[in-house]
């Protein structure tokens with residue numbers, strides 16, 4: 001699977017791409033991640049990429065020219081056109097079903113905003129799909145883009161050491177959370193591991209886990225005012 005990430009700050013990704021599962025996935029060529037700097041498509045001596053908003057207001061807005069030029073130059077580099085995702089707090093919420101849908105795409109082009117975000121015509125000109133990682137505002141689209149990559153690559157065969165991990169995970173079924181996990185030591189600060197997990201009775205363990213998963217997945221009880 002191929003990711004093309006467009007950002008004003010490619011260096012932000014360097015730690016993320018050189019550690020742990022992502023590093024292994026890149027080394028084994030299971031995924032390709034290309035970083036592109038919008039500023040390379042900016043015109044003029046100052047390579048300007050942002051300007052003040054029409055209508056007034058605070059901050060700066062990313063200009064449509066350099067952003068669309070960057071994507072239109074890079075997209076034809078590969079026969080698979082992929083889908084353009086525009087990171088935005090106003091976008092469609094990233095959920096596990098959406099992650100699974102995105103994994104089927106073969107190629108994703110991720111646009112990371114900064115400042116007040118993108119001129120609206122970027123979305124229209126590139127037919128980009130706005131995606132939000134949650135109902136909060138980050139300083140830029142880089143961490144949201146890493147979130148998209150981190151969640152989608154888990155479905156690329158060979159990326160996870162044990163693909164059974166995917167089967168029982170939280171949110172696999174909407175709203176369903178995984179059971180609690182324990183490892184050594186058998187007792188920690190007076191808290192023992194539940195006896196059932198030490199019993200060797202696989203059917204009983206599976207029943208206990210199903211019950212625990214059910215309990216955890218219930219919506220939190222509302223506080224009743226006295």
Ligand SMILES: C[S@@+](CC[C@H](N)C(=O)[O-])C[C@H]1O[C@@H](n2cnc3c(N)ncnc32)[C@H](O)[C@@H]1O
Nearest residue numbers: 087088089113116117132133137138140141144
């Ligand atoms: C400071 S934010 C801009 C927020 C924008 N003025 C608004 O109120 O919607 C700068 C950039 O961070 C990214 N970003 C911030 N929060 C995000 C979120 N929850 N999901 C996805 N991207 C986000 C977007 O790319 C956005 O263009």
